[in-house]
């Protein structure tokens with residue numbers, strides 16, 4: 001596919017047909033995704049492909065309480081788990097919320113489940129002393145994660161990036177033997193999508209750009 005076509009058609013595919021994705025295809029996807037940039041070109045990623053159904057079930061169970069909480073907060077109009085505003089949703093409401101969710105609520109269904117970790121010893125975090133949640137370390141892993149999804153799209157597959165599992169990171173790390181100095185960055189599902197792409201809804205360039213000042217004039221074409 002042409003680069004701009006891949007970029008504008010890589011949607012979040014969350015449910016998949018039963019058609020398997022071969023290890024060869026997965027290898028090819030990762031063989032292209034690995035050209036992603038990272039700080040100092042240190043490439044601190046590791047990818048664990050979760051094939052074992054028992055492991056999938058255990059990861060699923062770990063995520064269930066977080067999925068329920070996320071859904072309850074979203075239904076209350078909050079941005080779930082944001083770092084600035086505490087949730088007002090009570091535990092009873094969370095308990096009464098269903099854990100149904102495509103992919104993240106149904107790992108068994110995905111032909112490929114990947115857990116991507118990053119070696120924190122290899123990641124520069126210039127924002128670590130600031131009084132806010134860190135975003136800079138993500139810059140050394142999410143280009144790689146997104147490359148996986150772009151490559152999957154190029155293979156006529158689809159996929160989705162999820163992060164629920166990080167909320168139970170210590171238990172997930174114990175389950176998968178992930179060392180202390182690695183963080184879980186993403187869990188990705190990949191397969192043949194059951195539904196095809198509808199047009200992606202994204203904000204216009206003029207809506208998120210500014211010249212010289214945060215509130216400056218937007219960047220328009222021409």
Ligand SMILES: Cc1cc2nc3c(=O)[nH]c(=O)nc-3n(C[C@H](O)[C@H](O)[C@H](O)COP(=O)(O)O)c2cc1C
Nearest residue numbers: 010011012014102103104160161162163164200201
């Ligand atoms: C950090 C991050 C976490 C996400 N987590 C989930 C998730 O847990 N479950 C899910 O179905 N989609 C998840 N997504 C996918 C987004 O919902 C999706 O990219 C967005 O809604 C745009 O979808 P579209 O490309 O189909 O328009 C996540 C995306 C990002 C970037």
